Amino acid sequence: MEFVDLHCDTIKAVADGDGDFPSGQGLHIGLPQLADANVALQVFACFVMATGKPEQDYKSCKEYLAAIDDLVASHSEQLSLVRSKADLQTLVEARSKGRRLTGIVKAIEGAVPLQGRVDLLDEFYQDGVRLLTIAWDDNEFCGTVFGSGGGLTALGEQLIQRCNELGVVVDVSHASDEAFWNIAEITDKPFVASHSNARSVCANERNLNDEMIREIADRGGMIGLALGSGFICPEYYVHDKQNRIRIIEGFKNGTMTNEKAERLSEEALGSLPPAQIGQLIEHIRHFINVGGEDCLGFGSDFDGVTGLIADASGIGVLPGIAAEMVKSGLSQKVVEKICSGNALRFFGEQLA
Template identity: 30%
Template sequence: MLTTPIPVFDGHNDVLLRLRRGGGEDPVKRFLEGEEAGHIDLPRAKAGGLAGGLCAIYIPLPSMTKDANGDFPTPTQADALNETLAMARLLFDIEARSQGAVTICRSAADIRRSIEAGSFAAVVHIEGAEAVAADLDALYVLHQAGLRTLGPVWSRPNVFAYGVPFRYPSSPDIGPGLTDAGRGLIRACNELKIMVDLSHMNDAGFWDIAKISQAPLVASHSNVHALCPHSRNLTDRQLDAIKDTGGLVGINFGVLFLRDDGVKDAATSLDLLVRHVAYVADRIGIDRVALGSDFDGTTIPAEMKDAAGLPRLIEALRRHGFSDAELTKITHENWVSVLERTWGA
C-alpha cells in the first residue's frame, strides 16, 4: 500500500471555459482560492491529488440550434481565435499569480518537475481547431505560445473535419473524414510535435489520422463503445489501432459515456467507470489506459462530486484489483510517457 496519495495527471478538463463564463468575481482568484461551483480549482485539486492535466480551450457554441444535418453551428475563425487567446491568457494569468502553485508545462520534463514540486502542471490544449484557418498561421503562433495538444474538432464540422455528433445508441461511423486542410493540419502537428487528440473524431476521421500521423494515437477523454454504445466512444478496432501505435486512452468520467442505457444520471456508480478502465487495460494493456475526466465539461458520478473526490476513484480501482504499480501508471505515468514520446525529449 502506498503511504502517500497517488498524483493524478488528467487528460482533459474544461475549467478555463467555466471560469471564463462564470462571471462575477475575478476568475483567477476563484481558481486559486477556490469556490463551490464546478469540479476544479486549486484547493480541490490539492485535496484530491490532482497534480495537473490538459487544460482545454473550447469555443462555446454560437447557438444551441442545430442545422438541417443535425449538426451544432460552428463559430467563425475570427471569433474562435479571439476566444482562444482570451482563455489562453486566463491560464497564463493563473500561472503568473499563483506564486509557483501552477506551472504551464511545455515538455514532459516540465510535468515531472511540477508534480515533484507540488505545482499544478497545466498543459495548453485546444479542443476543436476553429481558431486556426486552413493556412495554419495561427497554429504556429499558438505553438510558440505554449500549445502542445490539439483536437482537430469538437462534435461539429469545421474546415478540417466533420466531428462526431452526440448520438445514442450509435456507431461513430457518421459523416466524412478529414478535408485536405485537415490532412495538412495533422502533418503540421507532427512537424511541431503537437499531440493530436482523437476524442471527438468520427470513425472516418479517426482512420484518416491513423494513416497520416507518425505519432502515437491518443484519445484524451473517450470510453469503450462495447460497454456504452455512444457515438463518442471508441470501438474495439479503434482501441486496437491505439495499441498498435503505443498510444493512449484517457477514460472520460461523464455518465453519458459510461452507462449502457444512455441515461444522464449522476447517481451512476464509480464501478462503471472502473469497468471502462479495466476493459481498456485488458484489451490493449495497462500502459495504454489513463484518466481523462472531462471535469467542468460533463456530468460526473455524484459519488466523486469534484476533483477532491479523486481518491474515491483510486480506491474503487484498487478494490477491483489494480496494484499500486498499475495505479501509478493509470493515474499519471502513462500520460507523461505518451506525451514524452509525442513531444520528444
C-alpha cells in the same frame, strides 16, 4: 497516489466568470482541489464553439490561453506551465522533493480558432499549445461523431502533418469514426483520445470501439477515462444523448444559453441515478483486456460535462476511484500507471 488528467474545460468556466479558481467555488477543478487530489499534471482545454465569426472565435481562444497564463502567474507556487520535456522534468523533480506543484498543459478543443488556416497552428504553438482536439463539431478540417460523420478534409490532412512536425499531440476525441482512421493513417506520432470510454461497455458514439482501442495502444498513445455518466452507463446515455442534441442545436441556432442548458439538463437528467464507480471499472477492465495496461489514464471532462459519476463533485473524486480500483483486484502497479504513470511517460516521450 498522484494523478494526471488529460482533459478539462475549466479555463472557459473561469474566463467566462462561471467559477472562482482560487477558491474552487462553482468549479469541478480549482486550486484547492488540485492540491487536495495531488494532481501532478492537468491538461486545460480551450473550447470555442463556432459562432460564424472566425475572428471572434480566434480572439476567444487567445483570451482563454491568456487566462491560463494569468492563473499560472498568479499562483506560481502551486502551478507551472509544461511546454517541453525540460519543463516536465523540472515539475517531476520539484514534486519528488515534496512540493505540491501542478503542471498545466495547454490544449485547444476543436480547431475552430484556426479559422481554416493550418499556418495558425504555429502561432498557437508559440502560445504554448501542445495538444489539439481536431474537432468538437464539424469544421474545415474534420467531421465528427455528432456532426456529418465525415472524415478528414485535405486541410485536415495538412493539419495533422503540421501537428507532427511541431510536436503538438493529436487528439481524436469527438472525431468521427472515418476521421479516426484517416488520422491513424496519416500521423507518424502516437495520438490520444483524451476523453472517451469503451463503446463495447457503453454504446455512446463518442466512445472507442475495440479496433480503435488497439490502434491507439499499439501506436503508443493514450486514452483518458471520461467521468460523465453518459460515457459510462448505457441507460444514462440514452437520456443524455437526447438532451445533448437539443442543447447543441440550441447553441448553434442562438436560442440556448448556459443557464437554459443547465435547467434543461436538470429536468432531463436530474432524476436519473448517476453512473457508479463499479461501472467505470468495467470500462477500465475492458481497456486493459483489449489494449493493455499502458494506454489508459484519466480524461475527466470536468467543467465541461453534466451528470458526473456517483459521489463526484469534481477532481477530488479521483483518489476514491483509485481506491476502488485497488479493491476491485487491480494491482497497485496498474492503478498507479492509470492514475499518472502512463500519462507522465507519454508526455515525457512526446514533448520536445
